[in-house]
Amino acid sequence: MTRFLIGRLGQSLLLLWIVSVVGFAILHLAPGGPMSQFAESGNMTQADMDRMAEQLGLNRPLPVQYAQWLTNIVAGDWGVSYRDQQPVLRIIFSHLGATFELMLTSTVIAIFIGVWVGVLGAVWRYSLFDSVATIFAMVALSIPTFWFGLVVIWYFSIELGWLPAGSRMTPGDGSFANRFHHLIGPALVLALVSTAIWSRYMRSSMLDVINQDYIRTARSKGISEWRILTRHALRNALLPMITILGLQLPNLLSGALVTETVFSWPGMGRLFLDSINYRDYPTVMGILMFTAILVLIGNLIADILYGLADPRIGGRAR
Amino acid sequence: MSTAEPKPAAPPVLQVSDLEITFNTRAGPVRAVRDVNFQIAKGETLAIVGESGSGKSVTSLAMLRLLPGAPFCKVSGQVLLSHEGRQTDLVTCSADDMRAIRGRHASIVFQEPMTSLNPVHTAGTQIAESIRRHIGLGQRAAMERAIELLDLVGIPDPRRRAASFPHEMSGGMRQRVMIALALACDPSLLIADEPTTALDVTIQAQIIELMKDIQARTDLAIIFITHNLGVVADVADKVMVMYAGSPVETAPVADLFERPLMPYTRGLLQSVPRITFSASRGQPLPAIRGTVPSPLALPQGCSFGPRCDWFLSGTCDADTPLLQPVQRGHDVRCHRCETILKELAIQ
Amino acid sequence: MSNATLAPAAPRIRLFQSPALRRFLRHRLAVIGTITILTMVLLVVIGPWLMPFEPTSTNIRNRFLPPFDSTHLLGTDPLGRDTLTRLLHAGRISLAVGFAVMILSMAIGIFVGTVAGFYGGALGAALMRFVDAMLCFPPIFLLLAISALINPSVISIIILISAASWMEIARVVEAQVRSLKERDYTVAAEALGARDRRIILREILPNAVAPIVVAATLNVANAILAESYISFLGFGVQPPTPSWGNMLQDAQGYLRSAPWLAIIPGIAITLAVTSFNFIGDGLRDALDPRMENR
Ligand SMILES: Nc1ncnc2c1ncn2[C@@H]1O[C@H](COP(=O)(O)OP(=O)(O)OP(=O)(O)O)[C@@H](O)[C@H]1O
Ligand SMILES: [Mg+2]
Numbered sequence: 001m002t003r004f005l006i007g008r009l010g011q012s013l014l015l016l017w018i019v020s021v022v023g024f025a026i027l028h029l030a031p032g033g034p035m036s037q038f039a040e041s042g043n044m045t046q047a048d049m050d051r052m053a054e055q056l057g058l059n060r061p062l063p064v065q066y067a068q069w070l071t072n073i074v075a076g077d078w079g080v081s082y083r084d085q086q087p088v089l090r091i092i093f094s095h096l097g098a099t100f101e102l103m104l105t106s107t108v109i110a111i112f113i114g115v116w117v118g119v120l121g122a123v124w125r126y127s128l129f130d131s132v133a134t135i136f137a138m139v140a141l142s143i144p145t146f147w148f149g150l151v152v153i154w155y156f157s158i159e160l161g162w163l164p165a166g167s168r169m170t171p172g173d174g175s176f177a178n179r180f181h182h183l184i185g186p187a188l189v190l191a192l193v194s195t196a197i198w199s200r201y202m203r204s205s206m207l208d209v210i211n212q213d214y215i216r217t218a219r220s221k222g223i224s225e226w227r228i229l230t231r232h233a234l235r236n237a238l239l240p241m242i243t244i245l246g247l248q249l250p251n252l253l254s255g256a257l258v259t260e261t262v263f264s265w266p267g268m269g270r271l272f273l274d275s276i277n278y279r280d281y282p283t284v285m286g287i288l289m290f291t292a293i294l295v296l297i298g299n300l301i302a303d304i305l306y307g308l309a310d311p312r313i314g315g316r317a318r
Numbered sequence: 319m320s321t322a323e324p325k326p327a328a329p330p331v332l333q334v335s336d337l338e339i340t341f342n343t344r345a346g347p348v349r350a351v352r353d354v355n356f357q358i359a360k361g362e363t364l365a366i367v368g369e370s371g372s373g374k375s376v377t378s379l380a381m382l383r384l385l386p387g388a389p390f391c392k393v394s395g396q397v398l399l400s401h402e403g404r405q406t407d408l409v410t411c412s413a414d415d416m417r418a419i420r421g422r423h424a425s426i427v428f429q430e431p432m433t434s435l436n437p438v439h440t441a442g443t444q445i446a447e448s449i450r451r452h453i454g455l456g457q458r459a460a461m462e463r464a465i466e467l468l469d470l471v472g473i474p475d476p477r478r479r480a481a482s483f484p485h486e487m488s489g490g491m492r493q494r495v496m497i498a499l500a501l502a503c504d505p506s507l508l509i510a511d512e513p514t515t516a517l518d519v520t521i522q523a524q525i526i527e528l529m530k531d532i533q534a535r536t537d538l539a540i541i542f543i544t545h546n547l548g549v550v551a552d553v554a555d556k557v558m559v560m561y562a563g564s565p566v567e568t569a570p571v572a573d574l575f576e577r578p579l580m581p582y583t584r585g586l587l588q589s590v591p592r593i594t595f596s597a598s599r600g601q602p603l604p605a606i607r608g609t610v611p612s613p614l615a616l617p618q619g620c621s622f623g624p625r626c627d628w629f630l631s632g633t634c635d636a637d638t639p640l641l642q643p644v645q646r647g648h649d650v651r652c653h654r655c656e657t658i659l660k661e662l663a664i665q
Numbered sequence: 666m667s668n669a670t671l672a673p674a675a676p677r678i679r680l681f682q683s684p685a686l687r688r689f690l691r692h693r694l695a696v697i698g699t700i701t702i703l704t705m706v707l708l709v710v711i712g713p714w715l716m717p718f719e720p721t722s723t724n725i726r727n728r729f730l731p732p733f734d735s736t737h738l739l740g741t742d743p744l745g746r747d748t749l750t751r752l753l754h755a756g757r758i759s760l761a762v763g764f765a766v767m768i769l770s771m772a773i774g775i776f777v778g779t780v781a782g783f784y785g786g787a788l789g790a791a792l793m794r795f796v797d798a799m800l801c802f803p804p805i806f807l808l809l810a811i812s813a814l815i816n817p818s819v820i821s822i823i824i825l826i827s828a829a830s831w832m833e834i835a836r837v838v839e840a841q842v843r844s845l846k847e848r849d850y851t852v853a854a855e856a857l858g859a860r861d862r863r864i865i866l867r868e869i870l871p872n873a874v875a876p877i878v879v880a881a882t883l884n885v886a887n888a889i890l891a892e893s894y895i896s897f898l899g900f901g902v903q904p905p906t907p908s909w910g911n912m913l914q915d916a917q918g919y920l921r922s923a924p925w926l927a928i929i930p931g932i933a934i935t936l937a938v939t940s941f942n943f944i945g946d947g948l949r950d951a952l953d954p955r956m957e958n959r
Contacts, residue, residue, distance in 0.1 A: 018798035026811060135694065138946070142886065142938035144893050147913060147931035154924045213433040216384055220428075221448040221499070222420035231447075235438050254805035258894060262917075272806060273898060276813040288810045292801040311483040312437055 004307055012300045019292045020073065024066050027285050073289070079282035083275065088286035092268060098168055099267030103256050105183055106190035107245075113191075114198025115241075119234065121199065122206035133199060140196035145255050149189045149262035156185065166264035186263040190255050194248065201244050202237065209237040239310050246302025249295045329400045330357040331506050331539040332381075332424075337395035337409075339373070339380050348613050350376050353564045353641065354395070358556070360506070361537040365550040365571070367586070368560035369610055374543045375429065377560075378509045382426055383408060383416055399424055401506060422452040424507040425500035431493035431516055435484035441468070441495045442480025445502050452503040467498040472528055490521035494528070501532065509541045514549070526553060547586065551575060556647075559583045562611055562621040565641060569648040579650045579658055581626045582606070620653060628654045688951040695947020698940035705937060709756035720746065720754040721905050732925050740925055742915065748926065752933060755907035759889055760937065762823055762908070766888035767881050769827035771834055775877065778838025779865055783846060793839060796832045804829050805894055812900040822901050826891045830884060837880045841873035848872075875952035879945055886941035893934050909934045 060068075072078070078088040117137075121130040157165040163185045164170070169178050209215065210233055218232040257269025264270070268287060275283040307313040337354035340347050351373040358364045366374050376385065385391045397408040401423040406415060408424075428434045436444060445464035449455055455463060461480065468476035471494040484492055493513060500508055510529065514522035526549060533540055542553055550557055551571065558568045559580065567580040578584045585606035608625035611617055617624050619635040626634065633653045641651040644659065652658070689695055713720070732740040732748075740748050781792040807829050815821055846869065854864050889909075895901035896910025904911055909930045916926035 014794060015798050015801060018794055019801050022795075022798055022802070026807075026814070138694070138942050139935065139939050142890070142942050143935050144890055144897070144910075144913075144931060144938075146894065146897050147927070147934065150913070150917060150920060150927045151931065154920045154927065158921050158924070213428060213430050214436040216379075217428065217434045217444075217496070217499070218436065219384055220382060220420055220426050221451065222417040222422060223447060223451050224417065232436050232439075236436070239438075250800065250803040253803035254894075257803070257805050257809075258898070261898065272809065276809055276900070279813070284810055284813060288802065288806050291803050291806050292798075295801045295803065310438070312485045 004313060005304065008300060008303050012296050016293065016296055019296065020070055020289070021066070023285060023289045023292065024069055026288070027281070028062065028065070078286045078289075081275070081280055081283045083278050083280045083283065088282050091271065091283060092286060092290050095266065095268045095271045098265060099256055099260070099269060101183065102186055102190060102259065102265060102267060103252055105187040107194060107252070109187060109191040110194035110198050114195045115202050115238070117195075117199040118202025118204075119206050119229070119237070121203040122210060123229065125207065130203075133203075137196040137199050140192050141200075143192065144258075145189060145193060146258045146262050148192055149186070149259055152185055152189055153262070166262075168266055186259045186265050189262070190252075190259045193255055194252060197248060197251075198241070198244070201241060205240050206233065206237040209233045212236070239306065242302050242306045242309060246299035249298040250291075253291050253294070329405065330359045331362075331400055332541075333357040333396070333398040334381070335396040335398075337377065337380065337397065338393070339376055339385070340392045342390055342392070345614060349563065350613050351380070351563045355565070355641065356556075356558055356568060358507075358539045358541065360539055361533065362555045363533065363540040363542055363553050365554035365557045366541065366543045366560060367545070367547065367550055367557060370545075371610060371613075372560040373563040374560060375511050378426060378511050378541065378543060381408060381509065382420055382424060384426070399507065418452075421448045421500075421505070422503045423505050424509070425503075425505045426509040426511065427493070427496050427500045427513045429512040429515060431489050431496055431513075434496055435492055437484055440481050440483055441487070445480075445495070445499050448499060448502045464498070464502070467502055468495070470501070470532070471495070471498045472524070473498075490517050490525070493517060493521075493525055497525070497528065497532075501536075501538075504536065505538070507539045507541070509543075511543045512545065513542075515545060522549075529553070559586070562616060563613055564621070564651070565649075566622065566651045567649065568641070573645070573648050577648075577662065579644060579648070579655050579662075580622075580652050581628050581654075581658070582622045620651075628652075628658060630654060685951045689947050692947035692950055694943040695951075698943030698947070701936060701940040702944070705756060705933075705940075706760060709753050709760060712753040713750065713757070716747065716750045716753065720751045720907055731923070732929070740923075742912075742923075742926055748929060751907045751912060752909075752930060755909045755912055755930065756933060756937075758819060758902055758906060758908040759892055759910070759934070762819065762826070762892045762902075763885045763889040763937070763941075765823045766826045766830065766891075767885045769823060770831035770884055770888075771877070771881055773827065773831035774834025774880075775838050775870070777831070778835040779842050779870065781835070782839040782842030783861065783865055783869070785843065789839070793836075796835050796839075799829075799832050802829075804891065808891060808895050809898065809900055812895055817900055817903055819902055819906070822892060822895070826888050826895075830887060830891065834877070834880045834884065837876045838873060841876055842869055845869050845872050875948075878952065879949045882941055882945035882948055886938045886945065889934065889938050889941070 076089060078092075080086065081088055081091055084091070117133050121133045124130055152163075153165050156163045164182050166185075167182060169175075169182055215228060215232055218228045223231075253269070256267065257272060259265065260267045260269040261273055268291075272284065272287045274280075275287065334354055334356050337351065338349065339351040340349045342348075354377055356364060366377070368374055379385050380393045381397050383393070385393065393409055395409060398405045399408055399419065401419065406419065408416065408419065411419075435441070439447075442461055442464045445467055446457070446460035449460040449463050450457070453460075453463075465476045465480045468479055473479050473491060473494050479487070479491070479495075484495070487495065493516075497513070508529075513529075514525050517525065529540065529542075530553060532538060540553075542549075544550060554571045556568065557571050557574045558565045559574075559582065560566065561582050567574070567578070567583045569578075574583065575587065578587050606625055611621060611624070617635065619633075619637055620626070620639050623629050623634040629635075630653070639651045639653045641649045642655075644650050644655055742748060742751070777792055777796070781789040781796075783789075808825060811825055811828070812822070815825075842865075854868050892901055892908060893910035893913070896908045897913050899911075899914055901910055902908035904915070912930040913927060916923070916930070919926055
């Protein structure tokens, strides 16, 4: 287990380094680079801009700049937002809670529904339920999240008036009920795609498992089908899902960005989009790096959890 | 295992009549097994032998209704199991009755010890689960019983092993766990589907000794499926030889080895100096020319006809021979067995 | 006799005579998807010529007409432009972006995947770690960050989306090439001294066609989605050029008064993407019979 952990940690660090190079390259190799915002703002002369570049160290050789940038990143100095002059990292953290709240809720919904739809689809393979679930999942995977959000707002907020049309709470009312009411719409919208993904993966994982010899052994013991499903099949079928949880993180974050935009949800995705609109590059680049790191950490945690959950990897062996 | 003393006239533990198994495949229905008839009494061991694909595993799975369900597979015939003074037909009984019997009165040990145990549960838990289901012991007591069973099947340090996961054990040890699992509720019938094929020779011998030992103590009826004629001679009271999905000869073990009548059995036994016969399908046995026919395209008449040295055209390819008694307890499915008997008498 | 004729012929997948086509046609959803896509392509190609309106011609008196109006079948938008006309023109852009991205990201993905899989070693490892790193970035974040740095146009959008979506194909190709490389016929060709390029083009890639085709189909679906996302967020195809995504951007503000403006383009996107996903599913079953039972 320790060896497995160290190996996995090493891999993640290597990836992290490549991610940093890519992030830096995006920032600098795009036409205009970090200076383009000033050019576009239009009220600066070339001389002003040269001076600015000098100050920001932008006229030094790229490797030197990269080294400086990386040192700063590692030291927690992610730059200062142009927009509100606050440290980027602090701004990101102040928006993280809302995003996590949304992602977590929708993941719980998606896992709960997706797992059961997948399991039943596998158990009742080729049944009407299975076909309908398959078609639903394929369509759900193809619906643009933002459009689904608009439809939900139109129908449930405007037509029926059941749900608020956006934001995290009614100003001045931070009660749990109020927050929950606001959370329902965006969480369901974000859960749609994940639910479809979970049901697909779960179905195929479950199909693998229920054809295994040990399921036949369980059956030969005379225990009930329900117990075979829950005690013997589900546990094994869920194991690979832990990895899926990590692998889906980039898509989940992307979905969160769009959902937050549609529902005016004050999370990291909204912040990202606002920062882009404001040409607030330090924040944009900060969030981009931050999400990549989040994905890396998420995958690392997923692998560790997998190691702990699967007795063949964790435990005393090895 | 064979005991000379006469057995009391209790009903047989298991009585199988006209068992037939059909798979619905893409290529159409495949009758994988048919005309299976046998019975087995307390303390008796029936060995089923036959080449790969002859339907041994399918037969054993069908007896406990462990084959895939209705649209994929159809089982007909009668499988009467005696338990607690009653007889239940395992082909037609309700799913609940079936579950109450599985693992309690009839259990099975599979061919593949490496994959037959659940990787995420400990050996002890998996045994205890069966005990709790059928005997209604509590968690603690069931685990104690599981540890006793692990001891019984000769696993050293059973208390520690009960807490081990399958991947921490060798193949032989896993098969012992499987046997412990099968014996957990003191069944009257044990089906062992090639329990030793996947193991190496010394372990094989140990497992077989173990089963003989347990049978001597508990009067268990055992159906022992194997490729290995040496093992048959060692463990069996009766032998059933299967070819292309149906039994072609059943006889007490001594009779079969001394006086095999069906040409297929004779071929098998001629290859015996090497004891194990060819395990892979499609590979001809050394003493028998040709290959096993596909269950999709069985020859007309006797399914062994095209490979048989005694083949008589007009007889053997006309209609399917029936399994008929030739001597006491010795049944043969062959049109020519009278002739064969006579020639044997001359020799 | 030349060396080439000595090399054992690699088994190829013949799309048009094989059981693969039959299996594909048996996949009902895939057939429906194919028909839908063909119809959509036909509509967006010839449809705009048949329409009496221009996608950009405004009409202040006919604003916000609801669908099923006598002259405007799908109604009009806040500027009185005909929704159906715009939908067809937008479809041209959106579908074209989808196909173009597929071609471009296939080119990148196949190149990177082949080089990494065929040569392996440090080069292969480095390339594949780069792929892993790229996949750490959430796609929409990556797309938006880059598109914020450049001036969006249809061409730059295509390049951008391709740059963010070639990695999956590279992975598929790398895995295929690595396993195919060890097979007998490539070893034989290698033993006969065939050159790398020849082995790759003649022996390896033709055998990796099945998973590449499937990945490419799903790539079109994802590209159409990606275009709609970034156009919706305002960093993709820029008005007045209509795309399905930016039609929705306009519509967001009129959810209350003219919900159809939001509903119609979304249905078009969903229909196109679902169809490609169905086709991909059907192709997977058709080209890889082992998967058929899944
Ligand atoms: N699920 C199934 N669908 C269709 N045919 C099957 C299925 N399972 C088994 N068969 C067929 O039933 C026949 C008997 O198979 P079985 O596994 O019983 O052979 P066996 O005698 O146990 O062989 P082995 O010695 O290799 O274990 C084979 O011809 C096989 O093709
Ligand atoms: Mg078998």
